[in-house]
Amino acid sequence: DAGITQSPRHKVTETGTPVTLRCHQTENHRYMYWYRQDPGHGLRLIHYSYGVKDTDKGEVSDGYSVSRSKTEDFLLTLESATSSQTSVYFCAIRPGQTYEQYFGPGTRLTVT
Amino acid sequence: AQTVTQSQPEMSVQEAETVTLSCTYDTSESDYYLFWYKQPPSRQMILVIRQEAYKQQNATENRFSVNFQKAAKSFSLKISDSQLGDAAMYFCAYRSAYEQGLGSNSGYALNFGKGTSLLVTP
Numbered sequence: 001d002a003g004i005t006q007s008p009r010h011k012v013t014e015t016g017t018p019v020t021l022r023c024h025q026t027e028n029h030r031y032m033y034w035y036r037q038d039p040g041h042g043l044r045l046i047h048y049s050y051g052v053k054d055t056d057k058g059e060v061s062d063g064y065s066v067s068r069s070k071t072e073d074f075l076l077t078l079e080s081a082t083s084s085q086t087s088v089y090f091c092a093i094r095p096g097q098t099y100e101q102y103f104g105p106g107t108r109l110t111v112t
Numbered sequence: 113a114q115t116v117t118q119s120q121p122e123m124s125v126q127e128a129e130t131v132t133l134s135c136t137y138d139t140s141e142s143d144y145y146l147f148w149y150k151q152p153p154s155r156q157m158i159l160v161i162r163q164e165a166y167k168q169q170n171a172t173e174n175r176f177s178v179n180f181q182k183a184a185k186s187f188s189l190k191i192s193d194s195q196l197g198d199a200a201m202y203f204c205a206y207r208s209a210y211e212q213g214l215g216s217n218s219g220y221a222l223n224f225g226k227g228t229s230l231l232v233t234p
Contacts, residue, residue, distance in 0.1 A: 100159050
């Protein structure tokens with residue numbers, strides 16, 4: 001258990017509404033990541049953070065923004081949700097001095 | 113960007129038998145890390161095994177072992193004595209050794225293959 005929680009775990013929303021997903025960690029890791037998982041694509045990086053207020057884009061960042069105002073929380077925002085953003089979203093952390101990442105339980109988002 | 117290819121969308125194995133899942137990757141970097149993650153129906157992503165590219169010795173973790181062929185850019189996972197609980201999606205992943213690695217995935221992020229679904233039959 002890497003001490004990662006995601007909220008909400010499930011959400012259904014309508015096209016055009018803003019949505020914020022939260023990732024919370026308890027161990028003060030510097031690096032945090034947001035991925036999305038879609039059938040036939042594996043997991044793809046949306047954004048990542050390397051410290052408070054330090055974030056950068058990943059492979060599929062269009063339509064998403066992130067914020068990290070404190071070490072333990074990394075927020076992913078869909079400014080205006082679209083049906084193409086229906087997906088399972090995973091948060092991950094990379095403990096310092098390790099090579100691997102550990103994942104949260106995921107959030108299933110459905111945009112209708 | 114580095115490409116990770118899992119050419120077997122589905123595999124099947126009988127309980128107690130051995131199965132090998134394939135993974136190839138494309139990179140021009142010399143230093144990197146490779147991983148296998150397991151995703152059971154619970155959806156949780158679980159790290160199975162990792163391999164450092166600078167190590168010639170293949171990694172092993174109990175019933176799981178890898179065959180790492182750096183020159184061929186191949187990283188297969190062997191599961192011995194398969195158990196019903198091994199049924200899951202398996203993802204191969206690549207990570208650059210450098211924070212500003214090549215391609216769109218930097219920040220030590222993982223590049224994943226599309227996964228192989230493993231079915232274990234009694």
